[in-house]
Amino acid sequence: MTTATSAAGRDERLRETTWLRRLFSRPELGSVAGFVLVLLFFAVVAGDSGMFSALGIINFLEVSAQLGIIAVAAAMLMIGGEFDLSVGSMIGFAGIVVALPAVEWGWPLWLCILLAFGVALLVGLVNGTIVMRTGLPSFIVTLGGLFILRGLTLGLTRLLTGRTQIPGLRDVMAGDPLAPLFAGKVGQGLMQWLADMGWIAARADGTPLAQGIPMSIVWWLVLTALATWVLLRTRLGNWIFACGGDPNAARNVGVPVARVKTGLFMFTAVAATIFALVQTLSVGSADVLRGQLKEFEAIIASVIGGCLLTGGYGSAIGATFGALIFGTVQMGIFYTGVNTDWFKVFLGVMMLVAVLFNNYVRRKATEAR
Numbered sequence: 001m002t003t004a005t006s007a008a009g010r011d012e013r014l015r016e017t018t019w020l021r022r023l024f025s026r027p028e029l030g031s032v033a034g035f036v037l038v039l040l041f042f043a044v045v046a047g048d049s050g051m052f053s054a055l056g057i058i059n060f061l062e063v064s065a066q067l068g069i070i071a072v073a074a075a076m077l078m079i080g081g082e083f084d085l086s087v088g089s090m091i092g093f094a095g096i097v098v099a100l101p102a103v104e105w106g107w108p109l110w111l112c113i114l115l116a117f118g119v120a121l122l123v124g125l126v127n128g129t130i131v132m133r134t135g136l137p138s139f140i141v142t143l144g145g146l147f148i149l150r151g152l153t154l155g156l157t158r159l160l161t162g163r164t165q166i167p168g169l170r171d172v173m174a175g176d177p178l179a180p181l182f183a184g185k186v187g188q189g190l191m192q193w194l195a196d197m198g199w200i201a202a203r204a205d206g207t208p209l210a211q212g213i214p215m216s217i218v219w220w221l222v223l224t225a226l227a228t229w230v231l232l233r234t235r236l237g238n239w240i241f242a243c244g245g246d247p248n249a250a251r252n253v254g255v256p257v258a259r260v261k262t263g264l265f266m267f268t269a270v271a272a273t274i275f276a277l278v279q280t281l282s283v284g285s286a287d288v289l290r291g292q293l294k295e296f297e298a299i300i301a302s303v304i305g306g307c308l309l310t311g312g313y314g315s316a317i318g319a320t321f322g323a324l325i326f327g328t329v330q331m332g333i334f335y336t337g338v339n340t341d342w343f344k345v346f347l348g349v350m351m352l353v354a355v356l357f358n359n360y361v362r363r364k365a366t367e368a369r
Contacts, residue, residue, distance in 0.1 A: 027306025028318030030357045042332040051335040054200035054210040064327025065220035071301035073271035075319035077264045081244035081311030082138040086145035091291025093149045094276035099166040099286035109176040124269035128262030170284035183281035185212030216278045227316035244311030
C-alpha cells in the first residue's frame with residue numbers, strides 16, 4: 001500500500017539524479033578542487049615558511065581579494081554572454097580620477113570617490129550601449145575602450161601634472177568619511193585578542209603581526225555574496241543566464257536583454273573602480289600604469305571558476321575560488337623562493353586545463369538532464 005502510494009505520488013516527468021551528477025553540474029567544481037590541491041601542495045613544500053601563519057594567510061587572501069573583486073564582476077558579465085577588456089584600463093583611469101582633483105586641485109576626497117564611481121557608471125553605460133545598439137562583439141568594443149581609457153589616463157595626467165604618478169593621497173585621507181571603506185582594516189580587536197592568547201605571532205611589545213583584515217577582503221566577500229544571491233535567488237539572475245544562453249529566445253519571452261547586459265557592463269566598471277580605490281588609497285598614490293593585464297587575469301579566474309566563453313554558464317563562487325588559486329600560487333611562489341617569472345606559465349597552463357575540464361563538466365551536466 002505504501003509502495004503503491006509512493007509510486008503513484010511520484011511525477012513520472014521528473015528524473016531523479018544522483019548526488020554525483022548534481023556535483024558535476026556545479027560550475028565551480030573545478031576551481032574548488034584546484035584550490036584544495038594548491039593548498040595541499042604548498043602545505044607540503046612551504047608549510048614551515050610562514051605562509052600559513054595569520055599574516056601569511058592574510059597576505060595571500062589580500063592578493064586574491066584584489067583580483068576577486070573584478071573576477072566576480074567579469075564572471076557575471078561572461079555568464080551574460082559578453083566580455084569587458086577595458087577593466088584594466090578602467091582601474092588606472094579611476095585611480096587618476098580620484099587622485100588628480102584631490103591632490104592637485106584640493107577637492108575633498110569623498111567627492112573624488114563619488115566622481116570616480118559616476119565616471120565608471122558612465123563608461124559601463126557607453127560600453128553596453130555601443131554593444132547593444134551596433135551588434136558589434138563586446139570583445140572589439142571594449143578592446144577599443146581599453147586603448148581609449150589608457151590613452152586618456154596617460155595623456156591627461158602628463159598634460160596636467162607633467163608626471164605619470166600622482167603621490168600625496170595619504171595627506172588628504174585623514175578625516176575623510178569614505179577613505180576607511182577602501183584603505184582601512186577590520187578585526188583589529190580580534191587579532192589583538194588572538195595575539196594575547198598566544199594563538200598568532202606577535203612582536204616583542206605584544207602587537208600582532210597581522211593587525212587586521214584589509215577592506216579589500218571585505219569588499220571581495222560582499223561582492224561574491226551579492227553576486228551569488230543575484231544569480232541564484234532573483235529574477236535578474238535568471239535573466240542573466242538567459243541572456244548568455246540564447247539572447248534571441250530570452251527576448252521572445254520578455255527578458256530586457258539590452259538593459260541586463262548594459263547593467264552588467266556598468267557593474268564591471270564599478271568593480272574596477274573599487275579595485276582602483278583599494279589599491280590607490282592603500283599605497284597613497286595613483287599611477288597611469290596600474291591595472292595592466294588585469295582584464296585577462298579576471299577572465300582567466302572566471303574560466304578557472306567554471307564560466308564558459310560562450311556564456312550562459314558559470315558562478316560567482318567559482319570566480320572567487322579562481323582568484324583564490326591565483327593569490328595562493330602567487331604568494332606560495334614567493335614564500336618558497338621560486339622565480340616569480342614562472343607564475344605566468346602557471347596562469348597559461350591553468351587556463352587551458354580549466355577550459356578542457358569545464359567543457360567536460362558541461363557535457364556531463366547536459367547528459368544529466
